[in-house]
Amino acid sequence: MSIAEIDLHSALKKHFGFSQFKGLQEEVIKNVVAGNNTFVIMPTGGGKSLCYQLPALIAEGTAIVVSPLIALMKNQVDAIRAVSEHEGVAHVLNSSLNKTEVARVKDDITSGITKLLYVAPESLTKEEYVDFLRTVKISFMAVDEAHCISEWGHDFRPEYRNLKTIIKRIGDDIPIVGLTATATPKVQEDILKSLGMPNAVTFKDSFNRPNLYYEVRPKTKTVDADIIRFVKQNEGKSGIIYCLSRKRVEELAQVLQVNGVKAVPYHAGLDAKTRVKHQDMFLMEDTDVVVATIAFGMGIDKPDVRFVIHHDIPKSIESYYQETGRAGRDGGEGHCLAYYAYKDIEKLEKFMAGKPVAEQEIGHALLQEVVAFAETSVSRRKFILHYFGEEFDNETGEGGNMDDNVRHPKKQVEAKDDVRI
Numbered sequence: 001m002s003i004a005e006i007d008l009h010s011a012l013k014k015h016f017g018f019s020q021f022k023g024l025q026e027e028v029i030k031n032v033v034a035g036n037n038t039f040v041i042m043p044t045g046g047g048k049s050l051c052y053q054l055p056a057l058i059a060e061g062t063a064i065v066v067s068p069l070i071a072l073m074k075n076q077v078d079a080i081r082a083v084s085e086h087e088g089v090a091h092v093l094n095s096s097l098n099k100t101e102v103a104r105v106k107d108d109i110t111s112g113i114t115k116l117l118y119v120a121p122e123s124l125t126k127e128e129y130v131d132f133l134r135t136v137k138i139s140f141m142a143v144d145e146a147h148c149i150s151e152w153g154h155d156f157r158p159e160y161r162n163l164k165t166i167i168k169r170i171g172d173d174i175p176i177v178g179l180t181a182t183a184t185p186k187v188q189e190d191i192l193k194s195l196g197m198p199n200a201v202t203f204k205d206s207f208n209r210p211n212l213y214y215e216v217r218p219k220t221k222t223v224d225a226d227i228i229r230f231v232k233q234n235e236g237k238s239g240i241i242y243c244l245s246r247k248r249v250e251e252l253a254q255v256l257q258v259n260g261v262k263a264v265p266y267h268a269g270l271d272a273k274t275r276v277k278h279q280d281m282f283l284m285e286d287t288d289v290v291v292a293t294i295a296f297g298m299g300i301d302k303p304d305v306r307f308v309i310h311h312d313i314p315k316s317i318e319s320y321y322q323e324t325g326r327a328g329r330d331g332g333e334g335h336c337l338a339y340y341a342y343k344d345i346e347k348l349e350k351f352m353a354g355k356p357v358a359e360q361e362i363g364h365a366l367l368q369e370v371v372a373f374a375e376t377s378v379s380r381r382k383f384i385l386h387y388f389g390e391e392f393d394n395e396t397g398e399g400g401n402m403d404d405n406v407r408h409p410k411k412q413v414e415a416k417d418d419v420r421i
């Protein structure tokens with residue numbers, strides 16, 4: 001082990017209390033510390049934050065971290081402060097700060113105390129901030145949730161588009177670290193291009209989740225009864241059921257309750273108090289099931305979610321992967337069950353009708369992948385990983401027999417001699 005390696009390990013222990021790096025973290029961190037442009041692709045929960053936090057803490061100067069969600073930035077800042085000697089080690093710079101607070105942040109940066117400065121992309125458009133940041137030592141720029149830059153991503157944010165120009169204005173040769181959990185080749189290409197770092201060293205973790213079992217069932221009139229049966233067979237286990245509409249969420253939660261299942265609804269139409277209450281009930285195991293729209297899940301860290309059911313098929317494979325990914329975080333069993341009917345695809349198509357043409361085209365292409373996934377007779381895992389640019393061999397790969405198509409192969413309906421695939 002070289003001295004640098006020992007140093008990284010002791011820094012890991014000192015700042016975060018961990019004794020091992022996870023996955024590719026150490027290699028990534030070495031690359032960031034060396035001042036290279038770096039592109040990190042890891043699944044959610046893979047430990048991306050540490051890939052910029054640790055280098056920031058040991059580098060000279062301040063690292064700027066761009067992140068789209070104020071709540072997540074605040075969480076990270078609090079966590080870093082909790083293990084640091086000086087509160088000024090991490091700051092958030094945003095529009096909610098008053099003059100005195102901004103002055104304090106600037107002071108801490110200038111005096112070299114601040115190692116991590118979190119900013120929302122829209123704050124970076126403020127001349128005053130950019131002019132100030134030009135005058136101080138910036139170690140590197142981390143762009144978290146970098147897929148927000150791509151229209152092909154599931155969470156496009158127009159403000160992310162200007163980042164390249166802004167970074168250049170802050171400094172000509174600031175190393176850039178892009179991080180995302182979106183693994184589609186199209187989005188990756190967009191990120192590298194939009195951030196202006198074609199030569200970035202790319203680190204990509206596998207997206208395989210070997211402990212998740214993937215299953216798609218045809219959606220018929222008896223879908224509710226089918227779900228009730230499934231949930232009852234899994235009594236006492238934690239699960240999430242995703243529905244497309246708030247109305248369906250309410251209905252299904254009620255149907256489950258009437259059938260003696262501990263279930264609560266969650267969607268953006270409920271008042272904040274109720275949402276927090278239902279989320280807490282789930283975390284504290286006062287309820288087994290949350291029936292929810294996609295508003296539920298971001299940042300929810302419940303390790304023992306045993307099943308994720310999609311009452312309605314999601315609008316992209318990425319959404320499906322993210323949502324099912326909330327099952328089995330602890331490495332234990334995780335059953336991912338999706339109901340599919342083509343008319344639901346048509347419904348999703350209709351939702352896009354009013355949107356700009358370019359957006360509709362992208363939405364349509366993403367949906368076609370969902371159709372292919374739902375209707376495929378090849379391994380679901382193989383399909384998902386292929387979508388993310390990964391080769392998977394069901395014979396040798398972990399979790400190779402963990403989906404319906406592998407366990408119960410469909411009969412080849414069109415097995416005529418003259419048919420070539």
Ligand code: ADP
Nearest residue numbers: 018020021022042043044045046047048049050
């Ligand atoms: P991501 O941003 O990739 O979704 P996070 O950075 O939020 O992931 O990290 C996910 C979890 O993994 C956090 O709880 C974090 O504390 C933990 N973690 C990160 N690195 C390590 C490590 N080296 N050892 C143990 N836990 C880690």
Ligand code: MG
Nearest residue numbers: 048049144145
């Ligand atoms: Mg993250």
